[in-house]
């Protein structure tokens with residue numbers, strides 16, 4: 001983990017601890033059992049510990065907070081934070097011991113119990129004890145049905161286990177709790193989970209169920225691209241080329257920026273149904289609608305190359321290059337076209353001009369959450385496990401687009 005991520009995690013842990021402290025005070029006041037629990041928090045060790053935390057000096061923070069905790073065994077939140085710090089340091093076993101011992105306390109309120117269990121669940125998750133983590137999060141939800149942290153972690157655990165139906169149900173509970181402004185994002189996650197459930201149905205050969213799931217994913221989020229791709233594939237498997245074509249057309253209309261993901265499928269379909277010109281027309285249409293669409297130009301050029309029209313293909317590739325000078329895949333296509341044409345000096349020179357300031361990227365896709373990089377567009381980030389967070393990173397074109405058409 002990077003030091004920034006660690007600091008962030010620690011701060012979150014501290015905030016959770018402080019919030020818990022407040023909740024604890026409130027509950028104790030309500031129950032008329034106010035104990036003088038300020039001793040730990042008024043000690044210089046507590047403040048020093050927090051300062052070390054902010055400065056990302058975890059070991060010193062643990063040292064000071066341990067001293068603060070020893071002044072007052074009842075200071076629940078200090079002990080919780082300590083456990084969380086052990087977990088963040090990777091000492092899951094130690095964290096589990098700390099949090100488990102807190103659960104033995106007899107005077108825990110329901111909400112305190114839930115918080116400690118939540119931390120324990122995170123410890124188990126960190127230590128790789130999946131079943132115990134699942135159990136802990138479910139227990140938190142029994143005590144506190146609206147606990148969003150528990151729901152999020154439960155969803156992620158189910159996803160990791162590929163238990164898509166359970167992940168979907170958990171996400172649905174979260175969606176109901178989520179604020180209105182975060183609803184579209186939540187719908188989109190539900191759509192991806194629905195798509196996964198559909199894929200499982202495909203693997204079992206249950207095509208009707210799969211179709212129902214993919215359609216439902218598209219209803220949840222009209223931009224759920226993988227659901228269209230998979231739905232079309234099922235139609236192809238059912239020998240229904242016409243319907244497959246219709247599905248992919250729907251996808252192009254809903255998410256033209258992702259059209260290229262269907263290029264291979266649409267081209268194969270066009271060839272098989274004896275209408276190869278349909279694919280060429282599609283590429284031309286996409287270029288007209290969005291002159292920056294370098295992928296449609298690349299696809300079209302590959303078609304032209306296959307037909308022996310190397311010069312026209314190269315012109316398209318030069319135009320594509322102007323819009324994305326850093327894509328290695330375009331350069332490779334250009335090298336091939338230049339080779340087929342016997343490296344005419346004028347064209348080679350044109351190419352050299354266009355590439356003057358280019359940096360080649362093999363992995364242009366980047367996760368906007370955690371900056372994980374990938375060659376392919378991924379729907380779920382393998383690093384932070386978030387859904388639909390990849391964007392294509394592009395550096396400003398090396399030249400004005402107008403020059404490309406010359």
Ligand SMILES: [Zn+2]
Pocket residue numbers: 367368369370371372381382383384385386389
């Ligand atoms: Zn990520």
